[in-house]
Amino acid sequence: MDGQRVTAEAMPHYLPGEPLSLPPRPPMQDVVVQLFSYQDLAEPILVPAVVEPLLVLVLSGAATVEERALDGDWQATNVEAGDFFLTSTSEPYEMRWQVRSDDRFEVMHLYLGLPLIEQAVRDLHGERCAPLTFLDVSGGRDGRVRFLLEQLRLELYGERQPSPLFVHSLAQALAIHLVRTYPAPRNLARGANALQSYKLRRVIEAMKARLAEAFCLPYLAQIAGLSDYHFSRLFKRATGLSPSQYFIRLRMARARQLLLETDLSVIEIGMEVGYSSPGHFSQVFRREVGVTPRAYRQT
Template structure:
């Protein structure tokens, strides 16, 4: 029997299929290469199949704490999503989903031809994005926060304004998440699957005092071999990477919850509020309270 491949859906059709409703959205209903905005979704606890979407898709969780399971071209991944957690899905991928709680998402849909044009002009690969799931990227998070703030406070122009903003983020995606045929993977380095598995493990246990042995055991490697390969692949030591994750989570909690600084410190794995304050200021240049006052949504 012949298998019929479903036609790729337009972004708005795909959003409707997932049960989304716009809070603020730009480019919807126009023949725009870019659609982005803030969308709310009800919980979807049972797996459902969505049609492929004809655009590259980026989502950043804005509110909620939920478990997400996704099948992409038959491959299943799972992870916990909190404010600031991202996922990236290449265009025209078959996809199935379920998630545990209602959620608020910043979403960006980019037409593949538009992205290829940016890649050619900037000299960044061939304009193909890689699949990434349950990752934290502070540049993307700050962009989503900025767009959310602008949508609340100013009447936003459409068209060229939307494309200009999206172009900046597209360059970032191409530099960090593109399939680069001109940059071969370093021999002996960790694979993308291993890094994704490691990140999911760490994100679920940031409240714990994780050790090098804990991290290396996830990938069934010796601590020495793991630390060397991790540094080769990411440019960071495992300790620095873990501290970065803790501070990224703390930033999100400071700007999106009413938790006390002490509660946030312990929830991201610091044994004392004073130690948390020292490390946080070293990363951001501000105390936790000063950061909250400047960025609280």
């Protein structure tokens, strides 16, 4: 299985979940949707890499999901309805989970065709832009991702005659949002003398969990099991940015999301991403994004 990649349509053969009984639907261009109901899974399964980016939305229930790279440690994430996973890996990985509620643990899998992703990249970055991959997200919360996935599910399985045009439009909107919000650094792929991918993923998740706290290089280096110096050097080789620069980028990505999707004040959003001074937050935001937080909200 090592290195093997499969198509989206083949994935149900590798997963232990029970596919939900649904009315037959004609295939849609560049969009594959699958719905599953899961019980506890104590023994890990090997999940093959897929050609297409995979989004998983938790529809109901709650569970503790554990994942690991083939050479890594288990990483646990508590998820509930509305949380999502984004996977765009070229390597298989292992998973197991434990259901934490009386409700059925049901999820929706969505695979976006590569032509759709490439079209979104060209639209946002031009014809000559290099191919793009996505960050891995485990148990994330994103109002736009949830809304678009739920609309796709309703159209495909709630309508007697789903509209291919409407489905394709929703998938296009989702692809644009993913390209804008979750791009991986250009040289994220594992290479010589760079931080290993499973360690990089662990560090980035730790950064996201502490956006409101001060940047702490020793804490992140400890997670990676390296000295501060070696961690900083390998992290920059893997991402193209220093750990502190990457942390600021994550803060600004979260701030942009809060500005567009919530009614929180600019001061509250600044504090949410670790800036007690509104002036400092506005200064950093303008340097990284190009406009002030207030101007960004009004665009």
